[in-house]
Amino acid sequence: DTGVSQNPRHKITKRGQNVTFRCDPISEHNRLYWYRQTLGQGPEFLTYFQNEAQLEKSRLLSDRFSAERPKGSFSTLEIQRTEQGDSAMYLCASSLVRAVTDTQYFGPGTRLTVL
Amino acid sequence: DQQVKQNSPSLSVQEGRISILNCDYTNSMFDYFLWYKKYPAEGPTFLISISSIKDKNEDGRFTVFLNKSAKHLSLHIVPSQPGDSAVYFCAAENQGGKLIFGQGTELSVKP
Numbered sequence: 001d002t003g004v005s006q007n008p009r010h011k012i013t014k015r016g017q018n019v020t021f022r023c024d025p026i027s028e029h030n031r032l033y034w035y036r037q038t039l040g041q042g043p044e045f046l047t048y049f050q051n052e053a054q055l056e057k058s059r060l061l062s063d064r065f066s067a068e069r070p071k072g073s074f075s076t077l078e079i080q081r082t083e084q085g086d087s088a089m090y091l092c093a094s095s096l097v098r099a100v101t102d103t104q105y106f107g108p109g110t111r112l113t114v115l
Numbered sequence: 116d117q118q119v120k121q122n123s124p125s126l127s128v129q130e131g132r133i134s135i136l137n138c139d140y141t142n143s144m145f146d147y148f149l150w151y152k153k154y155p156a157e158g159p160t161f162l163i164s165i166s167s168i169k170d171k172n173e174d175g176r177f178t179v180f181l182n183k184s185a186k187h188l189s190l191h192i193v194p195s196q197p198g199d200s201a202v203y204f205c206a207a208e209n210q211g212g213k214l215i216f217g218q219g220t221e222l223s224v225k226p
Contacts, residue, residue, distance in 0.1 A: 004158070031212060042119075042204050042216025043159065056211050091158055095212065102212055103149065106158035 002026075004107035006092050012113045013082055020078045021110045025094030032075050033104060034067060035091040036060065043091050049075060050097070082114045118142050119207050121217035128224050134192040136220050138205035141186065145207040149214065150179060150190045153202045162203075163190070195224045 005024045013019050025032050031050050035043035046065070047057045051072035061067075064082075069075040079086055089109045095102035120139045128134045138148075146167040151159035165172040165179045165188065172179050178191045192199055202221045206214040 006158075033213065035214075040218065042206070042218050043214070044216070045209075045213040048211060048213060056213065093158075097212065103161055103164060104212070104214060105161060106151070108156075108158045111156075 004092055004094050004105055006090075006107040006110050008110060009108060010111050010113075012115065014115050015084060016081055018078065018080045019082060019112065020076055021090055021092075021112075023075045023077070023092030023094075023107060025074070025092070026096075026105060029094035029096050029105075030072070031095045031097055031102065031104075032069055033093045033095075034075070034077055035093065037089040037091060037109070038087075046077075079112075082112075084114050087112055087114045116141070117218075118145075119205060119215045119217040121203075121205060121220050123220050124218070125221045125223070128195045128222065130197055130224055130226050131194045134190075134195045134199065134222055134224065136190045136192075136203050136205075136222065138188045138190075138217050139186060140188075140207050142207070142209075143183075143186065145209070145215075147208040148179070148181065148188050149206045149208070150177075151204045151206060151216075152199075153204060153219070159204060192222075195222075197224050197226055200224050 033048040034046040037043040049069040064080045091109045093104040093106045095104045149164040150162045153159045181188045202219045206216045
């Protein structure tokens with residue numbers, strides 16, 4: 001078990017460019033979450049998948065953001081026409097849903113800097 | 116509105132002593148709580164959790180206490196070690212399993 005992995009670890013881009021991040025969850029985990037963390041704050045929920053179905057999206061996820069999880073395995077998060085306010089750490093977490101609760105395990109994150 | 120609050124941005128403790136990190140929440144529907152530890156440039160690492168049917172859960176040096184009537188939980192670390200220095204986040208599980216995090220408390224354990 002190699003844990004949750006995210007690529008790239010760092011991304012610097014110019015305003016207006018598109019960026020895509022990838023998350024590989026722990027194998028056999030059926031839920032995958034995306035969070036965003038800015039300086040001095042805790043992670044904020046963006047969206048989550050159960051298998052390949054995207055079940056919820058936060059108000060924080062504007063139309064410029066899109067996430068996919070084809071075949072219920074890895075997931076990608078794309079940001080189109082990036083803005084300086086998109087600069088943040090983007091975290092992915094996965095879990096195996098049991099009867100009552102599940103524990104989310106986080107990846108190392110992708111730090112995005114928009115110039 | 117901040118549903119999960121950690122009112123102390125930082126805490127400094129001497130090595131070997133107890134560290135107590137506090138967390139308050141506003142939504143009485145929350146029934147599962149977690150503590151995560153985060154080092155710089157890394158993702159949060161799961162530490163310990165507690166369900167609302169319990170008021171205490173222990174794992175080695177880490178104990179979490181839950182006071183449902185006060186909507187308050189705390190994490191105790193005994194004895195504190197320099198390697199415990201990190202930012203600690205408490206989180207509450209909401210509908211669909213999504214986590215609502217507090218702002219974090221930076222713990223510094225001095226030798």
